[in-house]
Amino acid sequence: MVTSVQTEDEVPAPGIWSAVIDRSDPLPLWAQVHADLRRRLNEGQFTSDFPGEMALVEAYDVSRHTVREALRRLRDEGVVIAGRGRRPRIATGTRRITQPLGALYSLFASVESEGLEQRSVVRAIDIRTDPEAAAKLSLDPATELFYLERVRLADNEPLAFDRVWLPATLAAPLLEVDFTHTAVYRELERRCGVRLGGGEEIIHAVLPTVEERELLGISTEVPGFAIERRAQGPAGPAEYRRTLVRADRFAVAVQFSTGGGYKLSLSGV
Known part of the structure; x- marks a missing residue:
């Protein structure tokens, strides 16, 4: 007592x-x-x-x-x-961000649609080579890629650790963008004239590393969602993205019907 x-x-x-x-x-x-x-x-x-x-x-x-x-x-x-x-x-009404399954969504738009302030801390923005990311984009390993690395915040609380690669031939003008309060898709269309279409996404649960936990401000008990995305542009794969989202602030939603149902692709099972 x-x-x-x-x-x-x-x-x-x-x-x-x-x-x-x-x-x-x-x-x-x-x-x-x-x-x-x-x-x-x-x-x-x-x-x-x-x-x-x-x-x-x-x-x-x-x-x-x-x-x-x-x-x-x-x-x-x-x-x-x-x-x-x-x-x-x-915690004053901390809300969980919900994303639709099977849609090419913008985390920026989803956060703001919840009435929360969206902001990013940019950790890296440059042109580099990355053989693994290039392979995901069906490009030569030596291809130059635009790279952006951010910690995404919702109402000043860390929400996600986000990394994105795009072919430099498409996205080099994005080097001039201040990404603290804007979306990649918005700037890609505005500055480069490129609109991404469909793609594929794999989501699985992970235990964040020590560095990732520090970036997201979470304890060892909080898991994360690892999201790997490859999106299509006008002439083929144009975006490869890896996002680690706090599982205590993020949910995935799906709509289904008795006739059509919905599909889940199980990877690594």
């Missing part, structure tokens, strides 16, 4: 209190911290800000590991958003 005492002199930071953990209680320490935080959240505390890890360590006089376990439980309940290197905050 947690006993809390709060005075003006004892508050170590705004919204933080002094609390005593009952170490004779058989309930684990993290569970006591979790229960007390859950109670305070239910009572409407932390309306302006949620305390950081070290402030909670000081308030409850427990280890950082204990605090992280309590925060992990709150995050899994959808109550708090917490990631490595980021201050925890209350």
Whole structure:
């Protein structure tokens, strides 16, 4: 059981209190911290800000590991958003982005259709050779490709790690684009006169690497959707894309009928 005492002199930071953990209680320490935080959240505390890890360590006089376990439980309940290197905050209506299955969609458009702000952090944009990506586009291994690498954000929260390759002969003008707030398909049509058509896409569940987890701000318990896409242009394959999306913020939707049904292509089974 947690006993809390709060005075003006004892508050170590705004919204933080002094609390005593009952170490004779058989309930684990993290569970006591979790229960007390859950109670305070239910009572409407932390309306302006949620305390950081070290402030909670000081308030409850427990280890950082204990605090992280309590925060992990709150995050899994959808109550708090917490990631490595980021201050925890209350989840205020975080929404899951839903994409249609079997459509050449734009993640940019889908995020904004949900009423969320879309933004990207561009990590790389250049012309390079990539034999593997060229093979996916049915091109010679030495073919120059336009390459764009971004972390996609929805309402300033990481949503996806996105990499795209296009033939440089089609997409070289995109080097001049600021991709922090626009879509590849939009700029490809506007600047290059190229509109992509259908294609193929493979989606499977993965456990993100350490680097990918840090980029997306997720813990080891959150899986991802790995999406591999090859889209067609006017004269053949024109886009190869790999996207890693947080599974806790992304869903795939499909429409079906009793007559036509729908097809699923199972790969690697």
